[in-house]
Amino acid sequence: MPAISFQSVSKAYPSPRNAASDTFLALDEVSFNIDQGEFFGLLGPNGAGKTTLITILAGLARATSGTVSVLGSDVQSDYAAARRKLGVVPQELVFDPFFNVREALRFQSGYFGIQHNDAWIDELLESLGLTDKAHVNMRVLSGGMKRRVLVALALVHRPPVIVLDEPTAGVDVELRQTLWAFISKLNKQGSTVLLTTHYLEEAEALCGRIAMLKEGRVVALDTTRALLKAASGNVLQFKIDSELPLSLPAGARVTGRVVQYPAIDALAIEQYLAAAREAGLTLHDIEIRRADLEDVFLQVMKQHAQTPSQASKAVV
Template sequence: MSALSLNHVSKVYPPRSAGWRGLLRPGMKQRPGFQALNDVSLTVEHGEFFGLLGPNGAGKTTMISILAGLAHATSGSASVCGHDVVTDYKEARRSLGVVPQELVYDPFFTVRETLRLQSGYFGLHNNDDWIDEILYNLGLDDKANANMRALSGGMKRRVLVAQALVHRPPVIILDEPTAGVDVDLRRTLWEFISRLNKEGHTILLTTHYLEEAEALCGRIAMLKSGRIVALDTTEALLARVGGADLEDAFVRIMHNEDALKASA
């Protein structure tokens, strides 16, 4: 039983008509649907620190949305810790913590209230000890009673990380968690996440900071136009492509798919 599994997953978003309010007018053509994922099969084992890389629009966020139950696959199946994300969605979601790209927050609550509310979604009502530990490790302990709308963008992103961790999920997905944040947050975040990984948590990371992926991830998949075009250990990818570093290897693969055939 893998931590994360996708089996021949495809996702096609339905076409939008070119007309006003979804109505086609004479002479207008129906726009084709958009295929975000195309027959993707992938497994991430328990305890891995796994990197999912690709350019904007490659399908990374769509894959994460399917795993999190926010989108349904057009075909194929996905599971979290052996729980199908459709037929056993409650356990699948309980096993997963997701840090999204977007800054989403409720402006009416303090940081601590936000984390207590998130705990309640999972039936955890006496969770303050773990909340205190998360706040400390993410450098939020002095902001615990601050209103969310009063925080800086970097502090709000720390709260998103805390929300994903508050129910102690065995699998954590970080969707570009350090985009636009300062060096201090990046260092604090990676120290804490690396510690959780050593304690047995599975981590899936998407990032455009490829030096982060190279330093942290034991195995990496690269997506392009909804397909996996590379899948191997970080060391093996560098050796096979011949790049000086992961960024160099990434550029070579994205510009020349024949540089490396996808492997299982």
């Protein structure tokens, strides 16, 4: 039995009146399973449908068609059982301003009918660095501390399936390290984790398998190892102190001073370096590295740059 099952899930929204189409298809026949105990990544650009899929999984929206289940419990017809098996950390900072941290966790326990949960609450507080904030009102916590409390609230009923929707967006390095150490521990103990993130280095380090969405469709689904292995060649990377001249070959990925070119072979590398010399550029910190998940992601998105009607469906 899969931990999470999406079968032919579509979600249509009414389009604005001036739009050419009557509906906007946020999800289009999305199908894949997540096995029990997996650490699974769900990636995609903004607007790809990731949060819509999670919202349907959490029972906060209904799919237009298709089915979603959590450990065999349908999220619509068996919603109470599905919610007990699921813990969701949302993107937004949502909190009750009338309670302190410990009170919020006790109330959340009560929603699931759990009494005398203080031992687990204490462990959550300690593991997430919240022990000294236990009696602090939620209103006065920093954004990072509120994010930690959201994680604790999602885990307070000990769900076997954990969904993390951009959990480290805008938070500091300490929280990331604390969060991933704790979540990795739970995953090793058998919890299933579904992660969405724009920090692709996190997904590469943590996720055993990854699905990529674009325009509401699954465009890639494989193990992280296989996706990296299929990436085309290496990457030539260097730093410059000026803007990249127009005379250099197209296809560069520029981030501040860092320039990256896909390097299929030694000849391609030499051509890039020769073009840089002819342009009079001074290059710093030149290196050739293996393609990472960000490179894979950009390749996949480029390959599926067609309109949704032209893009081929992934076989999953």
